[in-house]
Amino acid sequence: AQSVTQLDSHVSVSEGTPVLLRCNYSSSYSPSLFWYVQHPNKGLQLLLKYTSAATLVKGINGFEAEFKKSETSFHLTKPSAHMSDAAEYFCVVSLGDMRFGAGTRLTVKP
Amino acid sequence: GAVVSQHPSWVICKSGTSVKIECRSLDFQATTMFWYRQFPKQSLMLMATSNEGSKATYEQGVEKDKFLINHASLTLSTLTVTSAHPEDSSFYICSATDREWSNQPQHFGDGTRLSIL
Secondary structure: OOEEEEOOOEEEEEOOOOEEEOEEEEOOOOOEEEEEEEOOOOOEEEEEEEOOOOOEEEOHHHOEEEEEHHHOEEEEEEOOOOHHHOEEEEEEEEOOOEEEOOOEEEEEEO | OOOEEEEOOEEEEOOOOOEEEEEEEOOOOOOEEEEEEEOOOOOEEEEEEEEOOOOOEEOOOOOOOOEEEEEEEOOEEEEEEOOOOHHHOEEEEEEEEOOOOOOOOOEEOOOEEEEEO
């Protein structure tokens, strides 16, 4: 069985400062890992994915995530937050079917 | 890129009526579609996995007779909420995978907000 834990339910940053959204996973086998973003009343947009290739994964909109097997982590980062980044972010682990984390709401202050 | 269309985006109806939600893959064939439910400020909960031409696989606790899923073609799956009641009000999201690459991420529809009066 696989599961994922997002360590922060809410993260608030100032515009232009770095973003760190934390995610730890649990899986019996080597999983695929994803980060999705959801804007209010919208579906989900894929930011990036890890599928056992490079451990540092670059995604859209300047986001990236690093797969650390020793720490079972897949944290999402961005060097400089933009107002448009304010949304809900989901870390997802998959061994075929997807299991979602509880989500982290990112607030960006001007 | 791959696109999944979900319709309707928003529906309000009276208690006791049935509501059908459609999920279409527009530019790829999807043997597998997934239906999720999302309560306000919560994560997505997988309700069922729908495979083309076969019965859906429901997650524990999801009523099969309440949430009817049909996946008659490689591009269309429907979710029917039968005899809907206020507690069924939620945000329903579908997703689909390209059958050629099972390791690829799912592509999500924009969701359907269902409000039962």
